[in-house]
Amino acid sequence: NGLKIARDLVAECEAVALDDTASAAERQAVLGELAGVVANVEDWTRKAISYIRSIKAHSRTAGGAAAPIDLPRLLERDLQPLLMHRLRLAGGQLEFRLAADLPDLYGDASRLGQVLANLITNAIDACEGLPLARQRIVVEASAPEGREVLLNVRDLGTGIIPAARERIFDEFFTTKPPGKGTGLGLSIARDIITGEFGGTLACTASGPEGTIFTMRLPLRAPEPAARSAA
Ligand SMILES: Nc1ncnc2c1ncn2[C@@H]1O[C@H](COP(=O)(O)OP(=O)(O)O)[C@@H](O)[C@H]1O
Ligand SMILES: [Mg+2]
Structure with a gap:
């Protein structure tokens, strides 16, 4: 070849x-x-x-099927088993801190799952090889003032190198070796969050002690067509 x-x-x-x-x-x-x-x-x-x-x-x-999204179920039932495999191999922990009063989101659950899986996979990569105490990822969800859902994915990994901070959402930007990183994860994740959910996705903190990615998802009513079909 x-x-x-x-x-x-x-x-x-x-x-x-x-x-x-x-x-x-x-x-x-x-x-x-x-x-x-x-x-x-x-x-x-x-x-x-x-x-x-x-x-x-x-x-x-x-555009997949839009429907009410039960966030705790998406995280704990669908995503956790998928991701725990990799994390357990590394000895790490994945913790969910979900507010009790989380409203349903509306959209394609599998697309939101894809975004969360991308963020959590990056977090796993970022703490690979570190002491066990740092192999810990926390996903937090809350609904401040009941107007939007706020989701944080936090890790205690090595952080994003300052020179890369501006470019992490760029298509094909990766600091991982060939075969490991495609540099597409964050670019696709942001497309989905802004394009399909009308929300935002940003890295809100990063340093040598870890990184936080934050998603803000506005609460939206189902489209009229979907509502009558339901
Ligand atoms: N949680 C994180 N901690 C440290 N660096 C991160 C984290 N998430 C993303 N990055 C950086 O952003 C880059 C782009 O991420 P992504 O678009 O998912 O592509 P990939 O994971 O294939 O490299 C990564 O290569 C890495 O340098
Ligand atoms: Mg990635």
Whole structure:
């Protein structure tokens, strides 16, 4: 495949570069080939990016079933078992602190679940390898003044490096090694929260002792069509 060709060619270039007997013409030829491969990689990358963008755009318009969302149930019944597996492997804890009077949200529960799973997965990544006391993630939900639902995902991880703070919501921005991070999690999460729930998602604190992501979700009445269908 393409990547193997690129790798072989780089090895060949190294060999020629290190070979004192190689002529200028040989070096020139190898460099020419290398430039061709780089152009190819650029081309594949552009195609991959536009493909991923089109998937994102499509999933935005697909719009799942909107219905009342029971937040405690979404967190404790649907998400916890999914995420505890990874967290337990690491010895960590996931705690929910949910206000007793939480109103129902309205929308596609699986999309909100996707956002929460992304935030919690990031939090797990951020405390990986730290002492057990720091492998602890808290999800808080409250409804201040009954007008909106406020959700915090807090971790005691290593925090976001200041230089990255501005860019974490950018598409494809990641500080994780290839194969681990895609840099799409937060960008998709913000799209969903603003586009589908009319809310906001931001990093409200981050330092060497941990990070807080905060979501504000306005309480909305169901769409008239959905109400009559229910
Ligand atoms: N809870 C967190 N603690 C520290 N850094 C974080 C946290 N959440 C996100 N980040 C930073 O934001 C970047 C982008 O996150 P995301 O969009 O989910 O992509 P990915 O997880 O694939 O890297 C991460 O690579 C990481 O540097
Ligand atoms: Mg992520």
